[in-house]
Amino acid sequence: MVIRFTCNGRAVQVEAEPEARVIDVLRDGLRLTGTKEGCGRGECGACTVLLDGKPVNACLLLAGKIVDRDVVTIEGIAGEDGSLHPIQEAFLDTGAVQCGFCTPGMILSAKALLDEIDTPGVAEVEEALAGNLCRCTGYGKVVDAVLAASRRMAPGADRGGE
Amino acid sequence: MVSSVSVIGKRIRKVDGREMVTGEAKFSGDYIFPGMVYGTVKRAGVPAGRIKSIDVTPANAVPGVVDVLVAADIPGPNLIGILPPLDQPVLASDEIRYAGESVALVVAESAEAARRGAQAVAVEIEAYEPILTVDAALAPDARKIHETGNVTFSKKLRKGEVESAFERADILVEGDYETSFQEHAYLEPETVCAVPGRRFTLYASCQSPFHIRGHVAANLGVPASSVKVIQANTGGSFGGKDDVATEIGALACIAAQRLNRPVMIAHERKESIVGSNLRHAARIHIKTGALKDGRIIAREVRVLLDGGAYASESPFVTMKTLIHAAGPYNIENVSVESTSIYTNKTYCGAFRGFGVPQVTFASESQIDELAEKLGLDPLEIRRINGLRAGDPNATGQIYEQSVGLLETIEEIAKRPEPAGRKDDDRHVHGTGYAAVAQGISNGAEGIDVTGASVQMSQDGSVLVGIGLTELGQGSRTVYALIAAEVLGVDVDSVSVRSVDTDAVHDSGPTVASRSTTVGGMAVHKAASEVKKSLVSMAALMMKTEGENIELRDGFAVLRTDESARIPIASVATAAYWTGFPLMNLAFSKAPEANFDDETHQGDVYIAYNYGTHRMDVRVDTLTGEVTVLNHLAAHDVGRVINPLGLEGQVEGASLMGFGLAHMERIQYVDGIIQNANFADYAVPSIKDRLPTATITVEDPNPTGPFGAKGAGEPPVAATAAVFANAVADAVGVRFTRLPITREDILDALKRGNHD
Ligand code: FES
Ligand code: FES
Numbered sequence: 001m002v003i004r005f006t007c008n009g010r011a012v013q014v015e016a017e018p019e020a021r022v023i024d025v026l027r028d029g030l031r032l033t034g035t036k037e038g039c040g041r042g043e044c045g046a047c048t049v050l051l052d053g054k055p056v057n058a059c060l061l062l063a064g065k066i067v068d069r070d071v072v073t074i075e076g077i078a079g080e081d082g083s084l085h086p087i088q089e090a091f092l093d094t095g096a097v098q099c100g101f102c103t104p105g106m107i108l109s110a111k112a113l114l115d116e117i118d119t120p121g122v123a124e125v126e127e128a129l130a131g132n133l134c135r136c137t138g139y140g141k142v143v144d145a146v147l148a149a150s151r152r153m154a155p156g157a158d159r160g161g162e
Numbered sequence: 163m164v165s166s167v168s169v170i171g172k173r174i175r176k177v178d179g180r181e182m183v184t185g186e187a188k189f190s191g192d193y194i195f196p197g198m199v200y201g202t203v204k205r206a207g208v209p210a211g212r213i214k215s216i217d218v219t220p221a222n223a224v225p226g227v228v229d230v231l232v233a234a235d236i237p238g239p240n241l242i243g244i245l246p247p248l249d250q251p252v253l254a255s256d257e258i259r260y261a262g263e264s265v266a267l268v269v270a271e272s273a274e275a276a277r278r279g280a281q282a283v284a285v286e287i288e289a290y291e292p293i294l295t296v297d298a299a300l301a302p303d304a305r306k307i308h309e310t311g312n313v314t315f316s317k318k319l320r321k322g323e324v325e326s327a328f329e330r331a332d333i334l335v336e337g338d339y340e341t342s343f344q345e346h347a348y349l350e351p352e353t354v355c356a357v358p359g360r361r362f363t364l365y366a367s368c369q370s371p372f373h374i375r376g377h378v379a380a381n382l383g384v385p386a387s388s389v390k391v392i393q394a395n396t397g398g399s400f401g402g403k404d405d406v407a408t409e410i411g412a413l414a415c416i417a418a419q420r421l422n423r424p425v426m427i428a429h430e431r432k433e434s435i436v437g438s439n440l441r442h443a444a445r446i447h448i449k450t451g452a453l454k455d456g457r458i459i460a461r462e463v464r465v466l467l468d469g470g471a472y473a474s475e476s477p478f479v480t481m482k483t484l485i486h487a488a489g490p491y492n493i494e495n496v497s498v499e500s501t502s503i504y505t506n507k508t509y510c511g512a513f514r515g516f517g518v519p520q521v522t523f524a525s526e527s528q529i530d531e532l533a534e535k536l537g538l539d540p541l542e543i544r545r546i547n548g549l550r551a552g553d554p555n556a557t558g559q560i561y562e563q564s565v566g567l568l569e570t571i572e573e574i575a576k577r578p579e580p581a582g583r584k585d586d587d588r589h590v591h592g593t594g595y596a597a598v599a600q601g602i603s604n605g606a607e608g609i610d611v612t613g614a615s616v617q618m619s620q621d622g623s624v625l626v627g628i629g630l631t632e633l634g635q636g637s638r639t640v641y642a643l644i645a646a647e648v649l650g651v652d653v654d655s656v657s658v659r660s661v662d663t664d665a666v667h668d669s670g671p672t673v674a675s676r677s678t679t680v681g682g683m684a685v686h687k688a689a690s691e692v693k694k695s696l697v698s699m700a701a702l703m704m705k706t707e708g709e710n711i712e713l714r715d716g717f718a719v720l721r722t723d724e725s726a727r728i729p730i731a732s733v734a735t736a737a738y739w740t741g742f743p744l745m746n747l748a749f750s751k752a753p754e755a756n757f758d759d760e761t762h763q764g765d766v767y768i769a770y771n772y773g774t775h776r777m778d779v780r781v782d783t784l785t786g787e788v789t790v791l792n793h794l795a796a797h798d799v800g801r802v803i804n805p806l807g808l809e810g811q812v813e814g815a816s817l818m819g820f821g822l823a824h825m826e827r828i829q830y831v832d833g834i835i836q837n838a839n840f841a842d843y844a845v846p847s848i849k850d851r852l853p854t855a856t857i858t859v860e861d862p863n864p865t866g867p868f869g870a871k872g873a874g875e876p877p878v879a880a881t882a883a884v885f886a887n888a889v890a891d892a893v894g895v896r897f898t899r900l901p902i903t904r905e906d907i908l909d910a911l912k913r914g915n916h917d
Contacts, residue, residue, distance in 0.1 A: 038350065
């Protein structure tokens with residue numbers, strides 16, 4: 001069937017079975033390969049995308065469930081002009097990216113958090129990113145990145161690079 | 163080497179980071195080619211036996227399946243491995259040596275169909291009683307897993323006379339220690355994509371592209387020059403994407419050749435755990451003899467490594483345990499015997515730390531036990547015995563400089579243990595210390611050469627090419643910094659190209675913390691040659707001698723009159739038109755290891771990274787839960803190239819060591835891994851992260867660029883060891899087996915209370 005939904009702000013339609021996995025719809029159907037598959041079982045968070053603003057594992061989500069809904073992937077985070085989102089900037093500035101495979105999922109989980117809470121505490125960051133595994137960084141710099149991003153995104157903050 | 167620097171030592175963003183935060187970075191699985199098909203491996207499913215028959219008809223009948231390959235379809239020798247004689251088949255034809263063994267490759271129009279096809283392949287195996295422990299493997303009447311027997315590799319190190327020294331010792335401590343198998347658990351499972359043509363192109367998530375090229379070509383039956391391996395962005399490796407990438411790389415190319423279609427093979431997580439190498443489980447016996455004043459006079463160590471079904475890197479891991487088992491101490495009499503053993507389990511090979519975490523845990527545990535017997539402070543015993551410049555280490559090698567162990571001890575000592583941590587009814591506190599040394603470079607493991615090219619364009623931008631891979635560890639950023647420093651340009655004007663075996667020089671494997679040291683040295687040399695051209699040109703332009711010219715901040719500057727400066731781009735353009743070469747291919751060769759094979763006495767590594775860690779923990783005696791309150795990681799890294807990257811290495815490696823020490827254990831039942839997924843195999847999450855504080859000591863290494871030495875591995879060992887010592891201090895019980903899980907702690911506390 002034809003799956004119609006909003007992806008990164010645009011109306012899109014993809015031919016897919018309703019029980020196809022959303023990760024395949026995005027990667028194969030739309031060639032949005034920034035969404036990564038680390039386990040295919042909802043255990044690593046590499047495939048995290050935002051569904052109506054909430055983080056979900058695209059490897060467990062079925063295509064039928066996204067009809068008429070709003071999906072945001074890592075490709076939809078930066079500005080149209082190529083300017084990076086403050087979370088993306090913060091991940092680079094703090095050294096929260098090593099191999100980069102967990103990074104799209106991490107950034108989307110962080111975005112869902114910061115869209116909801118302006119200035120989260122460490123415990124809230126931990127909670128929001130608990131489902132995103134990273135084998136490279138040790139996570140310390142990931143926490144730093146999310147906190148730094150929250151400061152930059154706070155109303156009235158200077159959004160430029162640090 | 164260089165007194166003042168302008169970009170070395172600055173906190174620099176990863177030069178290749180942008181594409182990773184936007185999703186543009188292409189990993190192997192992100193490639194798509196017209197007509198591409200997908201391969202899935204059929205695995206044995208039993209740990210030991212002999213293949214009686216393979217029936218591929220049911221697989222061929224699965225809709226979408228286009229081809230099924232078995233061993234007989236491999237044109238070449240059907241062998242992979244690290245050291246000759248190679249012992250691992252690409253596809254098993256006869257004997258099954260572990261449950262994850264590949265027996266067939268099914269290729270289909272979709273990954274789904276390939277998986278269904280693989281399930282449908284009917285393999286009849288006459289099962290053998292599997293050999294699942296090193297004891298069973300070493301039993302005199304044991305079945306031989308390989309023709310050569312069940313011992314993969316065994317070596318001895320002999321320094322002085324341990325026996326007589328033990329007689330002289332005032333105190334002896336002796337004990338047995340064990341560590342478990344560990345999975346690399348990089349987030350990206352192994353993936354390759356082969357494109358056929360006049361030559362083969364293989365996009366691979368891999369660590370050592372030239373190693374893969376050689377094996378792929380051999381198994382295809384074509385010359386190496388007919389294969390081009392391009393390292394795609396690689397989602398972590400930590401030692402784990404060598405052997406397996408040769409296996410699936412060869413399979414993908416062979417299938418691509420048969421079908422004349424591009425073939426992708428992407429492992430699922432389960433396959434990544436059961437079908438690619440793990441960290442060796444180890445059993446270690448140590449005896450240490452010391453004098454009353456705390457001086458250790460003798461150590462005897464026996465290391466038994468369970469290496470699983472194939473040799474892989476076992477010989478080199480064995481060597482590394484041999485050389486590191488006595489610890490970073492000046493001990494006159496040392497005797498070590500290290501042996502790796504074949505069993506019917508997933509093969510073990512390279513994994514960050516390379517055997518050093520296992521022996522360091524054992525050694526450092528015993529150092530604490532000894533300190534306790536002697537009534538010495540744990541830092542004091544390490545201070546008394548720790549290696550200093552001019553001391554002979556376990557192989558008798560003497561370094562006159564860059565032995566910063568004592569400085570790391572003092573860095574830790576000067577940060578007092580936190581006051582006011584009161585135990586209460588429920589919680590107990592403890593503090594642990596551990597010291598480590600880890601050899602940098604291939605050293606005893608082989609010749610160590612790296613080639614790097616540096617090319618400046620007329621606009622002053624720089625392209626670096628090197629055969630060592632970026633795996634997330636930040637080596638591209640390190641190379642960019644080194645080139646920028648030498649050429650006096652901004653880091654942003656330096657690009658480090660991806661590794662393509664057609665375009666860069668074979669640089670040997672990306673292992674042994676050698677990227678910064680050996681690789682960085684080659685980049686430094688090549689950049690210095692280009693610099694010579696620029697300096698000569700600028701001297702001509704300014705009508706002066708080359709020695710009066712300095713390259714910095716994007717200009718050639720006259721030393722005597724700083725206002726006289728020409729943009730480097732202009733110098734480069736002039737150099738090009740004048741005919742000064744703007745590209746250089748340089749080699750860095752580590753001094754060859756020179757040691758006696760019987761005793762392992764001699765010069766082994768170009769340098770060691772030294773470190774001391776402290777960890778403060780709180781243990782909940784009701785639940786066994788451990789909270790790490792502080793973790794200080796001091797390392798002598800020679801010279802910091804990029805502090806941001808260095809901290810990332812120390813933090814990431816530390817958490818990996820913590821996983822080994824506390825959380826991670828591959829569970830086998832009858833030779834089958836039970837927890838081949840992230841729900842059951844516990845990889846540390848953000849909630850388990852450590853409060854690691856990286857402390858750097860810079861004792862410049864004359865064999866590294868700007869004095870640097872590698873740092874990506876040693877924290878694994880130090881953290882595993884320091885965790886064990888901190889928990890022992892808190893709980894009052896010495897744990898001799900890793901991981902020390904929450905349940906182990908709870909058990910020990912219960913037993914303690916009942917005793
Ligand atoms: S791939 Fe979806 S959670 Fe791991
Ligand atoms: S950066 Fe490699 S998994 Fe997170």
